[in-house]
Amino acid sequence: xxxxxxxxxxxxxxxxxxxxxxxxxxxxxxxxxxxxxxxxxxxxxxxxxxxxxxxxxxxxxxxxxxxxxxxxxxxxxxxxxxxxxxxxxxxxxxxxxxxxxxxxxxxxxxxxxxxxxxxxxxxxxxxxxxxxxxxxxxxxxxxxxxxxxxxxxxxxxxxxxxxxxxxxxxxxxxxxxxxxxxxxxxxxxxxxxxxxxxxxxxxxxxxxxxxxxxxxxxxxxxxxxxxxxxxxxxxxxxxxxxxxxxxxxxxxxxxxxxxxxxxxxxxxxxxxxxxxxxxxxxxxxxxxxxxxxxxxxxxxxxxxxxxxxxxxxxxxxxxxxxxxxxxxxxxxxxxxxxxxxxxxxxxxxxxxxxxxxxxxxxxxxxxxxxxxxxxxxxxxxxxxxxxxxxxxxxxxxxxxxxxxxxxxxxxxxxxxxxxxxxxxxxxxxxxxxxxxxxxxxxxxxxxxxxxxxxxxxxxxxxxxxxxxxxxxxxxxxxxxxxxxxxxxxxxxxxxxxxxxxxxxxxxxxxxxxxxxxxxxxxxxxxxxxxxxxxxxxxx
Numbered sequence: 367x368x369x370x371x372x373x374x375x376x377x378x379x380x381x382x383x384x385x386x387x388x389x390x391x392x393x394x395x396x397x398x399x400x401x402x403x404x405x406x407x408x409x410x411x412x413x414x415x416x417x418x419x420x421x422x423x424x425x426x427x428x429x430x431x432x433x434x435x436x437x438x439x440x441x442x443x444x445x446x447x448x449x450x451x452x453x454x455x456x457x458x459x460x461x462x463x464x465x466x467x468x469x470x471x472x473x474x475x476x477x478x479x480x481x482x483x484x485x486x487x488x489x490x491x492x493x494x495x496x497x498x499x500x501x502x503x504x505x506x507x508x509x510x511x512x513x514x515x516x517x518x519x520x521x522x523x524x525x526x527x528x529x530x531x532x533x534x535x536x537x538x539x540x541x542x543x544x545x546x547x548x549x550x551x552x553x554x555x556x557x558x559x560x561x562x563x564x565x566x567x568x569x570x571x572x573x574x575x576x577x578x579x580x581x582x583x584x585x586x587x588x589x590x591x592x593x594x595x596x597x598x599x600x601x602x603x604x605x606x607x608x609x610x611x612x613x614x615x616x617x618x619x620x621x622x623x624x625x626x627x628x629x630x631x632x633x634x635x636x637x638x639x640x641x642x643x644x645x646x647x648x649x650x651x652x653x654x655x656x657x658x659x660x661x662x663x664x665x666x667x668x669x670x671x672x673x674x675x676x677x678x679x680x681x682x683x684x685x686x687x688x689x690x691x692x693x694x695x696x697x698x699x700x701x702x703x704x705x706x707x708x709x710x711x712x713x714x715x716x717x718x719x720x721x722x723x724x725x726x727x728x729x730x731x732x733x734x735x736x737x738x739x740x741x742x743x744x745x746x747x748x749x750x751x752x753x754x755x756x757x758x759x760x761x762x763x764x765x766x767x768x769x770x771x772x773x774x775x776x777x778x779x780x781x782x783x784x785x786x787x788x789x790x791x792x793x794x795x796x797x798x799x800x801x802x803x804x805x806x807x808x809x810x811x812x813x814x815x816x817x818x819x820x821x822x823x824x825x826x827x828x829x830x831x832x833x834x835x836x837x838x839x840x841x842x843x844x845x846x847x848x849x850x851x852x853x854x855x856x857x858x859x860x861x862x863x864x865x866x867x868x869x870x871x872x873x874x875x876x877x878x879x880x881x882x883x884x885x886x887x888x889x890x891x892x893x894x895x896x897x898x899x900x901x902x903x904x905x
Contacts, residue, residue, distance in 0.1 A: 370448050370477045370518035372417030376637030382551065382582065382606035383627065383638045385411050386420040387654070388433075389452050390620055391610035397658050402846055402868065402875060404433045405442055406657055411611070412447045414650045415640040416623070420450040420480060420608075425470020434474040446640060450520075451476035455483050455508040458496045462511035472515055479512055480553075481505070482522040483544070486529025487536040498536050502543035509547030519549050520606070522584060526554040527561050527569055541577050551582045551606045556595060559588025559618065563598040570602035582606030585621045587613060592621035593667075597629050611654040612663065624651045624700075628668035632695045648701035649720070649753065656754025656866060659849045673697070674704040717742065724756065726763040738766045748881060749853045749862040755879035757869075757899040758892070764902075778894050779901045780807035780833055787821045787886055799824040808836040822848065822889040829893065839871075839904050843897070846870040850885065867892040871900065 371379040388404050391397070399407065408419050421437060422430030436442070437449060451474040456465040463469075471479050483505045484490050490501045509519045521544040523529075529537040541552050554570065566585075574581055583599035583606070585592040596607050607630075613622035624647050630636045631644045651669040655662040664671045674697040697704050718735060721728040728735040741762065742752070752759035783804040790798045801824035802815045814832035818824030826845055834840050847868035852861050865880045865888040876899055880891030 384418040384608045385416045387611040391614035393616040394614040412444045415446045415643040419447045424474040438475040450478040455504040462508045478518045480520040485523040485537045485540040486525035487533040506543040506547040513548040520551045521549045522553045525557045553582035555584040559586030563594045567598040567602040574603045584608040587618040593625045596621040624669045625667040645701040652753035724760040755877045757876040758878045758895045780805045801825040801828040803828040842871045863888045869896040
């Protein structure tokens, strides 16, 4: 079985940075992760170095059941994190071993399980319709059963702070039941998000003294205090903090993983990430936003593009003397950059590290790094974003770094002569797209026509039809995801479209980006990059 504790983090198991983006964060309005998306999110979170990744609720949601099946079969190899399955305690009057939901948690093969249980007397009596004795038995029996099966178990005490204020003895009885069952951590949940920091911290200290249990914290953001409440809880003794990427979650969201981590590292001096990983916070935040198909929050603390941006002349003058006069930390600590508006400044260090990760040496060639930075800056000003499109970024870096001698290595294995896409609205109301592609490949001029259920689908089909006789590997490549965003700041008919295309060859996935005023051309650019990237791997 996989490990049950974080690996390679300086604080080890003494402090838990726990991410629930794939379960609680996915409840945000407008987010709908595919299983492939969920795997990509988990890889990024593990790359950052979080200790625990809650993957979802197996047995309750088919998509989550599939995610765990694929993740534990070898598709998800975690270097730092332990994988967590989320679920509920057994039903009233049923043995834990016979409860289908509890069995589904075991079947997920996740080494860690987080159970949710109501700890507010009003919820116990009105929602569960049981008494406190049975509620506690449900908690203790389920945890004891899972622990006996070799699982590490955490308990989310739902509505704890409201329940503790209403009837502290009933709320504490639920925690004590979890402790008797063998739960490693009891997580105090501000489920309705109504707490304020001083009040919450006082409760955490009191509960720690009264129970002696290891405590965690889970905060919703309904008062815009989720981050502050999480930090206050840690300062009051909690050693397990639950967050979501960029604060995603239902209603107003959850505690933002990146703000919480930034505060823990920069303000409290806690090494909650592997050495050097804090500098990846900005990159990972933006990449996860792209996967969620939500524009990154430019004013987000620590990782937003404007988090260290200065416009006032007074600020700019002081920054020339000492950047820290108007920055609360060195932006590089979290992988961000200081900017003096109106000009934008790209991050040399971040790009250099990314180049190294992608196999492109920029460190020894400062002139190339400068050229790449300039090009990235121009492209991003025009709406391009490479945060979640590593394949397109790698091609850009190679084209700049390899120069004339290696230029052809990052060029398409074909040359476009022209393409055309038309829509056919038929008498029966069906709308069919038809694309014709003319390309030169392998010394031949190829012409192909194909239909599709949309212009991009038709274009992709026609291109494949033209290239397949010359590119033997093409039939292994499939378009697995397609995202479109109309970029703000380009109103009306002048709007610019950004297209993200995720491709797969059955063994790995890669993402490419295209930007243009025309959605079909933006899609074409992303499609071409997808094939170029694959051809590089085949050469």
